[in-house]
Amino acid sequence: MDALFFWLFAVVAIVSSVLVVGQRNPMYSVLLLIVSFAALSGLYVLLNAPFMAVLQIIVYAGAIMVLFLFVVMLLNVTKEDEGNDPKPRFVIGPGPRRLGAVLAVVLAVQLIWALRTIADAPFMADGVGTTVKDIGLRLFREYAFAFEATSILILVAMVGAVIIARKDR
Amino acid sequence: MDPQLIAHLGVIGFTFFMLLNSAAVLVLMERKVAAFVQQRLGPNRVGPWGAMQPLADIIKLMMKEELRPKAADTFLFYLAPILCAAAAFAAFSVVPFGADTTFFGLLDDPVKLVAANVNVGVLALFAITSMGVYGIVLAGWASNSKYSLLGGLRSSAQMISYELSFGLSLAAVVMLAGSLSLNEIVDSQQGYWFGFIPKWYIFLQPVGFFIFMTAAVAETNRAPFDFPEAEQELVAGYHTEYSSMTFALFFMAEYIAMATMSAVAVNLFLGGWHGPFLPEWLGWVWFLAKVFLLLFFYIWMRWTLPRYRYDHLMEFGWKWLLPAATINLLVTAGLVLRYGW
Numbered sequence: 001m002d003a004l005f006f007w008l009f010a011v012v013a014i015v016s017s018v019l020v021v022g023q024r025n026p027m028y029s030v031l032l033l034i035v036s037f038a039a040l041s042g043l044y045v046l047l048n049a050p051f052m053a054v055l056q057i058i059v060y061a062g063a064i065m066v067l068f069l070f071v072v073m074l075l076n077v078t079k080e081d082e083g084n085d086p087k088p089r090f091v092i093g094p095g096p097r098r099l100g101a102v103l104a105v106v107l108a109v110q111l112i113w114a115l116r117t118i119a120d121a122p123f124m125a126d127g128v129g130t131t132v133k134d135i136g137l138r139l140f141r142e143y144a145f146a147f148e149a150t151s152i153l154i155l156v157a158m159v160g161a162v163i164i165a166r167k168d169r
Numbered sequence: 170m171d172p173q174l175i176a177h178l179g180v181i182g183f184t185f186f187m188l189l190n191s192a193a194v195l196v197l198m199e200r201k202v203a204a205f206v207q208q209r210l211g212p213n214r215v216g217p218w219g220a221m222q223p224l225a226d227i228i229k230l231m232m233k234e235e236l237r238p239k240a241a242d243t244f245l246f247y248l249a250p251i252l253c254a255a256a257a258f259a260a261f262s263v264v265p266f267g268a269d270t271t272f273f274g275l276l277d278d279p280v281k282l283v284a285a286n287v288n289v290g291v292l293a294l295f296a297i298t299s300m301g302v303y304g305i306v307l308a309g310w311a312s313n314s315k316y317s318l319l320g321g322l323r324s325s326a327q328m329i330s331y332e333l334s335f336g337l338s339l340a341a342v343v344m345l346a347g348s349l350s351l352n353e354i355v356d357s358q359q360g361y362w363f364g365f366i367p368k369w370y371i372f373l374q375p376v377g378f379f380i381f382m383t384a385a386v387a388e389t390n391r392a393p394f395d396f397p398e399a400e401q402e403l404v405a406g407y408h409t410e411y412s413s414m415t416f417a418l419f420f421m422a423e424y425i426a427m428a429t430m431s432a433v434a435v436n437l438f439l440g441g442w443h444g445p446f447l448p449e450w451l452g453w454v455w456f457l458a459k460v461f462l463l464l465f466f467y468i469w470m471r472w473t474l475p476r477y478r479y480d481h482l483m484e485f486g487w488k489w490l491l492p493a494a495t496i497n498l499l500v501t502a503g504l505v506l507r508y509g510w
Contacts, residue, residue, distance in 0.1 A: 027245070027310065034303070054292040062299035066306070066329060073310050073322070132289065132349060 006046055013039035026072045030065060037061040051132050176272065176280045181262075184284045188261055192424040193223035199468050206472040233413040238313055241410065245311035250411065250418035253304030257425040260297040263290040264432045265352050267442050267453040281352065282453070290351040291339055294433060295332075298388065301426065302328045305390075305407050308419070312410035320406025323479065328388055330486040335384035337494035338377045341501040342370050342437045351433075355441030369440040376497045378438045380490060385430040387486065389423060392471035394482055431463035432456075 016036040023029040037060045044053035139147055197212070197220065204211025212219035237246060267282035287293045302325050309321015346354040360368045371378045387394040408419045435441060439459050442452030477485075 027242075031245075031303075031307075050287065050289050051292070054289050054296050057296035058292065058299060062296060062302075063329075066302060066325060069303070069306055070322075070325070073306070073318070 002046055005042065009039045009042040009046070012036075013043070027069075030068045030072055033068070034061050034065050037065070051135060172276055173278060173280060176276055180280065180282060181284045184261060184266075185258065188258060188425050188428065189421075191428045192421045193227070195424040195427065195464065195468075196226065196420075197223050198464070199471075202465065202468045203472050206469070227417070230413060230417045235415065236410070236412045238410050240313040242311040242313070245307050246410075247415065249304050249308035249311055250408075250415045250422075251304075252307065253301060253422040254418040254425075256297055256301035256304060257422040257429065260294055260301070261425070261429045261432065263287050263293045263297075263351060264429065264436060265355065265441070266432065266456050268449050270450060273450075283352065286352065287350070289349045291343055291349045291354070291437075294351075295336060295339065298426070298429075299328075299332060301422070304419075304422070308411070309407040312407075314410050316404045316409045317407050320409065324390055324407060327390070327394065327482065327486075330483060331384040331387035331490070334380050334486065334490040334494040335388060337491070337498050338374075338380040338384065339437070341374055341377045341498050344498075344501055344505050345370055345373060351436050355436050355443065358440040359443050367440055367443065367445070369438060371438040374438065374497070374501070376493065377501075378434075380494045380497065381434060381438065383490060385434065386467070386470070387482070389426045389430055391423075391427065391467060393474040393477050395471075395476060427464060427467055428460065431460045431467065434463055435459040 013036050016032045016039065020029045020032045020036065023032065037056060041053040041056040041061070044050070044056060200222070201211045201219070203209075212222040215221040215225045237243070262284040263286075265281060265283035265286075269279035269281050271277075271279045285293075305328075306321050306325045309317045309319070309324075312318070342354065343349055346357040348354060348357070358368050358370060362368060362372075366372065408416055411419060435456060440455075442456040444452070444455035444459075447454055
């Protein structure tokens with residue numbers, strides 16, 4: 001039963017992620033990304049981490065993707081601009097495309113490295129709980145500094161955005 | 170088959186059936202209360218006391234022509250109402266509505282009266298309700314109409330803004346109960362103080378209850394916060410271009426969301442199915458009575474209060490409600506640390 005659900009969620013996550021990149025309509029890309037996040041959340045449930053699963057939905061699918069959707073809607077880009085290059089030449093093409101190609105190669109190398117090394121790592125460390133209490137204790141004891149630093153970073157970004165968006169300067 | 174499983178499936182089916190019915194009953198209730206407030210009779214032709222009016226409405230909606238704007242995005246246009254209704258139904262799945270029961274000894278082990286007993290129930294509910302906003306945004310965008318788009322944008326901005334205060338008011342109750350499971354939160358409200366004041370969290374969290382209800386009204390897009398469908402400005406908001414059953418799905422989703430929010434408020438603040446006089450197995454009577462009271466309050470408010478102004482709504486949400494919710498959370502946290510409920 002668990003294996004069945006694992007394959008279901010895994011296939012949905014991978015197919016929708018591939019389609020996100022393959023879409024010409026950014027609106028559909030955003031929606032497919034939400035589907036992918038939902039499938040990831042299902043995988044978290046299978047890993048016995050319901051708290052992470054729910055957070056995945058609340059934070060990524062619920063909050064961040066709404067923001068993406070807003071931007072796409074308000075910019076009203078219905079179709080991606082394909083430019084006037086009939087045959088896209090990725091490596092010898094102009095600037096941004098060349099950078100994209102390099103990034104793709106780097107990503108592929110990273111992925112292969114990660115997949116080759118993950119087999120040795122333990123699937124789930126023993127004695128590490130996934131309940132709200134366990135996560136809370138680890139977050140505020142062992143990783144307290146990282147947690148606080150991240151929150152300050154986000155606060156700085158927020159204040160910066162407000163200052164940039166202010167009219168009466 | 171395992172009798173335990175059959176009982177659980179029965180509970181799930183029953184929840185679904187009652188939610189469908191609640192939408193119909195609420196439509197009738199809304200029209201009757203509106204008539205009462207405005208000194209009219211309200212629907213009184215179909216059936217005794219107009220009680221069959223929802224049925225007539227459903228038949229009418231099914232018979233209507235299905236219209237779709239030519240420039241609309243077909244797939245998303247039909248996906249939006251389905252998403253809305255699905256989120257509304259799914260949200261109720263984690264809400265318990267009665268104490269564990271063996272159905273008068275028919276079962277060996279008691280079964281929980283909830284469709285899905287999730288141990289992070291409060292958060293799951295929060296996650297599912299936050300999915301409902303997609304239905305509204307997509308309806309506004311896919312219709313390819315300026316009224317729909319404005320309605321969709323307004324509604325999503327409103328829902329996102331009030332979700333914060335909503336979440337913070339939930340967190341205060343979670344801290345008091347020390348659990349994220351709705352079942353455990355209800356059970357921690359058992360008993361009385363001084364023998365007569367029920368241990369409901371509304372008495373410990375009066376500010377939290379006010380914030381929760383305000384945010385709930387804004388989340389369900391009900392008056393006085395019903396900007397997404399402000400008739401004078403936006404025709405009908407995000408569902409301007411919808412007709413027939415697709416419209417009915419939005420309509421139904423709104424009423425079911427109302428019922429869900431009331432049920433959650435009852436579980437979190439009003440002691441769920443605990444109450445005096447009735448034995449444990451009749452707890453659902455208390456639950457239904459409390460939910461009915463809150464729903465009446467919802468409808469009463471709609472027909473009494475005029476609509477806010479949109480900028481006032483946003484200002485209220487960000488500058489008053491959110492700070493109040495934050496302070497409430499901090500004070501609660503301090504008290505819980507000091508006295509350890």
